[in-house]
Amino acid sequence: MKVKTLVLSLIAVALILAGCQKTPAPTMQSVVNAKGYREASLIGMKLQWKFDGQDLEIVLTAPTTGWVAIGFDPSTMMKDANFILAYVKDGQVSAIDQYGSQLTNHSPDTTLGGTDDVTAVSGSDDGNTTEVTLRIPANSGDKYDHALAPGEEHTVLLAYGPKDDFETQHTARGKLKLIL
Ligand code: HEM
Numbered sequence: 001m002k003v004k005t006l007v008l009s010l011i012a013v014a015l016i017l018a019g020c021q022k023t024p025a026p027t028m029q030s031v032v033n034a035k036g037y038r039e040a041s042l043i044g045m046k047l048q049w050k051f052d053g054q055d056l057e058i059v060l061t062a063p064t065t066g067w068v069a070i071g072f073d074p075s076t077m078m079k080d081a082n083f084i085l086a087y088v089k090d091g092q093v094s095a096i097d098q099y100g101s102q103l104t105n106h107s108p109d110t111t112l113g114g115t116d117d118v119t120a121v122s123g124s125d126d127g128n129t130t131e132v133t134l135r136i137p138a139n140s141g142d143k144y145d146h147a148l149a150p151g152e153e154h155t156v157l158l159a160y161g162p163k164d165d166f167e168t169q170h171t172a173r174g175k176l177k178l179i180l
Pocket of ligand 1 (some may be wrong): 102161167168
């Protein structure tokens, strides 16, 4: 009887531990679209990207009038990710290069002693959808960025928020693995 109880207890503990395992990020197969960008979608947000010379060009489209963002290669949650956030206000695109300084927080690379490595190419906000085109160096050399290359698998975070700022928490966020 005691052995049966012990076995049942061990099975219960194993099931609880299995339930605590984090679901791994799905690996998404990207397709090349008519504009020559690779494309993937998550949380209602569209990511398009292409390598161009030394740069990676990124187009982010999300159902928001606030900020849109991408993050690369966190260690845990948001920590250690290279974040690029942008919003469009009065027709002007503002973009910033940040780093996951904590599990659920990030800081501008420049306040950490790094460099701001993002160029806003264009953007629009039609009152429902925000779309921005951004360029980042594929390998900036800044320790608060991660080197990226075509054909490599990277963990990618996508998120969008409700306001034109770089502070307000996301309306939606997600994680996936992509072959760039
Ligand atoms: C703008 C300010 C931001 C704030 C205040 C913020 C705050 C938080 C907080 C409190 C959590 C934990 C609660 C939760 O799971 O929702 C979280 C999780 C998360 N955030 Fe953010 N966040 C911000 C920006 C971003 C950005 C720019 C991205 C990606 C581009 C992002 C991606 C994520 C992801 C993927 C998680 C879940 C991590 C996991 O459970 O593994 N966040 N964030």
